Amino acid sequence: MFKWLTTSLLLVTSLSAFAAVDIQKDTIYPQVEFDTSMGKIVVELDRTRAPLTIDNFLTYVVKGEYDNTIFHRVIAEFVVQGGGLTTKLEERPSMAPVVNESGNGLSNTMGTIAMARDNDPHSATRQFFFNVADNKKLDPSKRRWGYTVFGEVTQGMDVLEAISLVETGHNSTLNWPDVPVKTVLLKKATLLPR
Secondary structure, eight states: HHHHHHHHHHHHHHHHHHHHHOOOOOOOOOEEEEHHHHHTEEEEEEETTTTTHHHHHHHHTTTTTTTTEEEEEETTTTTEEEEEEEEESOOOOOOOOOOOOSSSSSOOOEEEEEEOOSSTTOOOOEEHHHHHHHHOSSSSSSSSSSOEEEEEEEHHHHHHHHHSOOOEEETTTTTEEEESSOOEEEEEEEEEOO
């Protein structure tokens, strides 16, 4: 009986360790590389301003949850959004929503990365967007919540701008506008070494 309990405990401990992910909790400015079908983009995140958002985002990154997803919403001079759909236009599962941290002093300006959400200000889960213009109307005000900015592009701005200019249209499967006609794939998102 004791041997069975010990074996069970070791198995549970091993599974827990396997499930744990290293999201560099002690790194204030972690960096993530997006390897897309159009080139690479690197972002530097600001954990001093959006710690909950970054822990949430990096958990998806480290678990490989963004790999082989698409940029499904592209609007020139506005945003490039992705992180939630497969190439078959199926939604990927999400963890619990993260608390809105839009009042952190960071603004939705050109080249920043922010969390997408529904009308509920605390509904952000896995989808993110890049601002490809100064979108200060997405910042919080005294009367409304904003969209949480949590980092900025440090390399590959030319790649991001090229993605923002791809041809888009209405997708009948999703019944959404602004979907790239030719798939723009996020092949892999990688948390870079410290």
